[in-house]
Amino acid sequence: xxxxxxxxxxxxxxxxxxxxxxxxxxxxxxxxxxxxxxxxxxxxxxxxxxxxxxxxxxxxxxxxxxxxxxxxxxxxxxxxxxxxxxxxxxxxxxxxxxxxxxxxxxxxxxxxxx
Amino acid sequence: xxxxxxxxxxxxxxxxxxxxxxxxxxxxxxxxxxxxxxxxxxxxxxxxxxxxxxxxxxxxxxxxxxxxxxxxxxxxxxxxxxxxxxxxxxxxxxxxxxxxxxxxxxxxxxxxxxxxxx
Numbered sequence: 001x002x003x004x005x006x007x008x009x010x011x012x013x014x015x016x017x018x019x020x021x022x023x024x025x026x027x028x029x030x031x032x033x034x035x036x037x038x039x040x041x042x043x044x045x046x047x048x049x050x051x052x053x054x055x056x057x058x059x060x061x062x063x064x065x066x067x068x069x070x071x072x073x074x075x076x077x078x079x080x081x082x083x084x085x086x087x088x089x090x091x092x093x094x095x096x097x098x099x100x101x102x103x104x105x106x107x108x109x110x111x112x113x114x
Numbered sequence: 115x116x117x118x119x120x121x122x123x124x125x126x127x128x129x130x131x132x133x134x135x136x137x138x139x140x141x142x143x144x145x146x147x148x149x150x151x152x153x154x155x156x157x158x159x160x161x162x163x164x165x166x167x168x169x170x171x172x173x174x175x176x177x178x179x180x181x182x183x184x185x186x187x188x189x190x191x192x193x194x195x196x197x198x199x200x201x202x203x204x205x206x207x208x209x210x211x212x213x214x215x216x217x218x219x220x221x222x223x224x225x226x227x228x229x230x231x232x
Contacts, residue, residue: 049220101159104157
Protein backbone atom coordinates (compact mmCIF):
# COMPACT_ATOMS: atom_id res chain seq x y z
CA UNK A 1 0.00 0.00 0.00
CA UNK A 2 1.28 3.45 -0.92
CA UNK A 3 1.92 5.91 1.90
CA UNK A 4 0.05 8.64 0.02
CA UNK A 5 -2.97 7.95 -2.19
CA UNK A 6 -4.32 10.43 -4.72
CA UNK A 7 -6.98 9.93 -7.39
CA UNK A 8 -5.27 10.39 -10.78
CA UNK A 9 -8.36 11.89 -12.45
CA UNK A 10 -8.70 13.48 -14.90
CA UNK A 11 -11.05 15.90 -13.22
CA UNK A 12 -12.89 18.06 -15.74
CA UNK A 13 -14.82 21.14 -14.57
CA UNK A 14 -16.36 24.18 -16.27
CA UNK A 15 -14.71 27.55 -15.81
CA UNK A 16 -15.81 29.22 -12.58
CA UNK A 17 -16.53 25.98 -10.76
CA UNK A 18 -14.90 24.90 -7.51
CA UNK A 19 -12.19 22.28 -7.93
CA UNK A 20 -11.91 19.84 -5.03
CA UNK A 21 -8.80 17.68 -4.70
CA UNK A 22 -7.80 15.33 -1.92
CA UNK A 23 -5.19 12.88 -0.68
CA UNK A 24 -5.21 10.25 2.00
CA UNK A 25 -2.16 9.01 3.82
CA UNK A 26 -1.24 6.18 6.14
CA UNK A 27 1.83 7.48 7.99
CA UNK A 28 0.59 9.25 11.13
CA UNK A 29 4.06 10.77 11.59
CA UNK A 30 3.53 13.13 8.65
CA UNK A 31 3.32 16.68 9.99
CA UNK A 32 4.01 18.92 7.03
CA UNK A 33 1.64 18.99 4.06
CA UNK A 34 2.04 20.64 0.69
CA UNK A 35 0.29 21.06 -2.62
CA UNK A 36 2.30 21.48 -5.82
CA UNK A 37 1.04 22.40 -9.28
CA UNK A 38 2.77 20.90 -12.30
CA UNK A 39 2.10 22.09 -15.82
CA UNK A 40 2.85 19.76 -18.70
CA UNK A 41 6.59 19.33 -19.30
CA UNK A 42 7.48 21.59 -16.36
CA UNK A 43 8.72 21.03 -12.83
CA UNK A 44 6.32 21.20 -9.86
CA UNK A 45 5.81 24.58 -8.19
CA UNK A 46 4.71 24.97 -4.58
CA UNK A 47 1.17 26.29 -4.14
CA UNK A 48 0.54 25.95 -0.43
CA UNK A 49 1.95 24.34 2.68
CA UNK A 50 0.66 23.78 6.19
CA UNK A 51 1.82 21.97 9.29
CA UNK A 52 -1.35 21.87 11.35
CA UNK A 53 -4.90 20.64 11.11
CA UNK A 54 -7.50 23.09 9.88
CA UNK A 55 -7.84 25.43 6.92
CA UNK A 56 -5.38 27.76 5.26
CA UNK A 57 -6.47 30.21 2.62
CA UNK A 58 -4.42 31.99 -0.05
CA UNK A 59 -6.39 33.85 -2.69
CA UNK A 60 -8.53 31.36 -4.60
CA UNK A 61 -6.84 28.40 -2.92
CA UNK A 62 -7.80 26.75 0.37
CA UNK A 63 -5.84 23.89 1.88
CA UNK A 64 -7.47 21.70 4.50
CA UNK A 65 -5.82 19.15 6.76
CA UNK A 66 -7.60 16.60 8.95
CA UNK A 67 -4.92 14.66 10.80
CA UNK A 68 -7.43 12.52 12.69
CA UNK A 69 -8.73 11.15 9.38
CA UNK A 70 -5.33 11.34 7.62
CA UNK A 71 -6.94 13.34 4.85
CA UNK A 72 -5.93 16.56 3.12
CA UNK A 73 -7.78 18.65 0.56
CA UNK A 74 -7.18 21.52 -1.81
CA UNK A 75 -10.04 23.69 -3.06
CA UNK A 76 -9.73 26.07 -6.00
CA UNK A 77 -12.49 28.67 -6.22
CA UNK A 78 -13.52 30.42 -9.43
CA UNK A 79 -11.43 28.04 -11.48
CA UNK A 80 -9.79 29.33 -14.65
CA UNK A 81 -8.51 27.52 -17.76
CA UNK A 82 -5.00 28.49 -16.57
CA UNK A 83 -5.59 26.24 -13.54
CA UNK A 84 -5.51 23.22 -15.86
CA UNK A 85 -2.53 21.23 -14.60
CA UNK A 86 -1.61 18.24 -12.50
CA UNK A 87 -1.86 18.85 -8.75
CA UNK A 88 0.44 16.87 -6.49
CA UNK A 89 0.10 16.51 -2.77
CA UNK A 90 3.28 15.99 -0.78
CA UNK A 91 3.99 15.42 2.86
CA UNK A 92 6.88 14.83 5.20
CA UNK A 93 7.96 14.26 8.74
CA UNK A 94 9.46 17.41 10.17
CA UNK A 95 13.07 16.87 11.09
CA UNK A 96 14.48 19.95 12.75
CA UNK A 97 17.59 21.28 11.05
CA UNK A 98 17.99 18.25 8.79
CA UNK A 99 15.24 19.19 6.41
CA UNK A 100 12.44 17.03 5.18
CA UNK A 101 12.24 14.37 2.54
CA UNK A 102 8.96 14.61 0.69
CA UNK A 103 6.57 11.76 -0.09
CA UNK A 104 4.41 12.61 -3.09
CA UNK A 105 1.00 11.46 -4.23
CA UNK A 106 0.66 10.44 -7.86
CA UNK A 107 -1.06 13.69 -8.85
CA UNK A 108 -4.54 14.55 -10.08
CA UNK A 109 -4.90 15.94 -13.58
CA UNK A 110 -7.34 18.86 -13.69
CA UNK A 111 -8.90 20.30 -16.81
CA UNK A 112 -10.87 23.55 -16.59
CA UNK A 113 -12.98 24.05 -19.69
CA UNK A 114 -13.82 27.59 -20.90
CA UNK B 115 10.92 32.99 -8.71
CA UNK B 116 13.11 29.94 -8.33
CA UNK B 117 16.41 29.95 -10.19
CA UNK B 118 17.17 26.33 -10.84
CA UNK B 119 18.19 25.08 -14.23
CA UNK B 120 18.44 21.71 -15.87
CA UNK B 121 20.10 20.72 -19.13
CA UNK B 122 19.37 19.17 -21.47
CA UNK B 123 15.59 19.50 -21.38
CA UNK B 124 15.19 16.52 -23.71
CA UNK B 125 17.63 13.73 -24.50
CA UNK B 126 17.25 10.73 -26.78
CA UNK B 127 20.19 8.38 -26.62
CA UNK B 128 21.13 4.81 -27.48
CA UNK B 129 21.65 1.94 -25.06
CA UNK B 130 25.08 1.75 -23.46
CA UNK B 131 25.93 5.44 -23.70
CA UNK B 132 27.20 7.40 -20.73
CA UNK B 133 25.12 10.48 -19.94
CA UNK B 134 25.27 13.33 -17.47
CA UNK B 135 22.23 15.40 -16.56
CA UNK B 136 23.12 18.86 -15.33
CA UNK B 137 21.43 20.78 -12.52
CA UNK B 138 22.42 24.22 -11.30
CA UNK B 139 20.88 26.67 -8.85
CA UNK B 140 21.79 30.26 -8.17
CA UNK B 141 20.00 30.60 -4.84
CA UNK B 142 22.88 29.43 -2.66
CA UNK B 143 20.80 26.53 -1.37
CA UNK B 144 22.65 23.90 0.65
CA UNK B 145 20.30 21.04 -0.15
CA UNK B 146 19.70 19.55 -3.57
CA UNK B 147 17.65 16.58 -4.72
CA UNK B 148 17.07 14.38 -7.76
CA UNK B 149 13.65 12.84 -8.38
CA UNK B 150 12.48 10.42 -11.02
CA UNK B 151 8.95 10.74 -12.39
CA UNK B 152 7.26 8.42 -14.87
CA UNK B 153 4.18 9.75 -16.74
CA UNK B 154 1.17 9.94 -14.44
CA UNK B 155 3.15 8.60 -11.52
CA UNK B 156 4.46 10.07 -8.30
CA UNK B 157 7.89 11.59 -7.88
CA UNK B 158 10.45 9.27 -6.32
CA UNK B 159 13.57 10.60 -4.60
CA UNK B 160 16.70 8.93 -6.00
CA UNK B 161 19.51 11.11 -4.62
CA UNK B 162 19.98 14.06 -2.30
CA UNK B 163 22.74 16.20 -0.88
CA UNK B 164 22.95 18.31 2.26
CA UNK B 165 25.94 20.26 1.03
CA UNK B 166 29.31 20.11 -0.71
CA UNK B 167 30.84 16.62 -0.67
CA UNK B 168 27.63 15.17 0.80
CA UNK B 169 25.52 12.73 -1.24
CA UNK B 170 22.91 10.20 -0.12
CA UNK B 171 20.76 7.64 -1.88
CA UNK B 172 17.05 8.29 -1.87
CA UNK B 173 14.05 6.06 -1.38
CA UNK B 174 14.06 4.60 -4.90
CA UNK B 175 17.03 2.51 -5.92
CA UNK B 176 18.80 3.96 -8.95
CA UNK B 177 21.82 2.94 -11.01
CA UNK B 178 22.73 6.60 -11.40
CA UNK B 179 25.40 8.42 -9.39
CA UNK B 180 25.70 12.03 -8.29
CA UNK B 181 28.40 14.40 -7.13
CA UNK B 182 28.41 17.69 -5.24
CA UNK B 183 31.71 19.45 -5.69
CA UNK B 184 30.21 22.94 -5.75
CA UNK B 185 27.21 24.27 -3.87
CA UNK B 186 25.40 25.36 -7.01
CA UNK B 187 25.96 22.24 -9.08
CA UNK B 188 24.51 18.70 -8.65
CA UNK B 189 25.01 16.56 -11.77
CA UNK B 190 23.55 13.08 -12.21
CA UNK B 191 25.42 10.46 -14.25
CA UNK B 192 24.36 7.19 -15.84
CA UNK B 193 27.44 5.19 -16.85
CA UNK B 194 25.56 2.92 -19.26
CA UNK B 195 22.05 3.99 -20.22
CA UNK B 196 19.33 1.35 -20.69
CA UNK B 197 15.71 1.60 -21.90
CA UNK B 198 14.58 1.06 -18.29
CA UNK B 199 16.16 4.46 -17.48
CA UNK B 200 13.64 6.22 -19.73
CA UNK B 201 11.86 8.72 -17.48
CA UNK B 202 11.68 12.35 -16.46
CA UNK B 203 14.38 13.47 -14.04
CA UNK B 204 13.62 16.47 -11.82
CA UNK B 205 16.17 18.39 -9.80
CA UNK B 206 15.20 20.45 -6.75
CA UNK B 207 16.91 22.55 -4.11
CA UNK B 208 16.01 23.96 -0.71
CA UNK B 209 17.56 26.40 1.71
CA UNK B 210 17.51 24.09 4.72
CA UNK B 211 16.64 26.60 7.43
CA UNK B 212 18.57 24.98 10.24
CA UNK B 213 17.73 25.96 13.78
CA UNK B 214 14.09 26.92 13.30
CA UNK B 215 11.37 25.11 15.18
CA UNK B 216 9.35 24.55 12.05
CA UNK B 217 11.50 23.87 9.06
CA UNK B 218 9.43 24.59 6.03
CA UNK B 219 12.48 23.89 3.86
CA UNK B 220 10.55 24.55 0.67
CA UNK B 221 11.84 22.63 -2.30
CA UNK B 222 12.09 24.47 -5.63
CA UNK B 223 12.08 22.38 -8.77
CA UNK B 224 13.80 22.75 -12.09
CA UNK B 225 11.97 22.17 -15.39
CA UNK B 226 13.16 18.57 -15.67
CA UNK B 227 15.03 16.48 -18.22
CA UNK B 228 12.99 14.03 -20.25
CA UNK B 229 15.29 11.09 -21.05
CA UNK B 230 14.53 8.45 -23.67
CA UNK B 231 16.91 5.52 -24.07
CA UNK B 232 16.42 3.53 -27.26
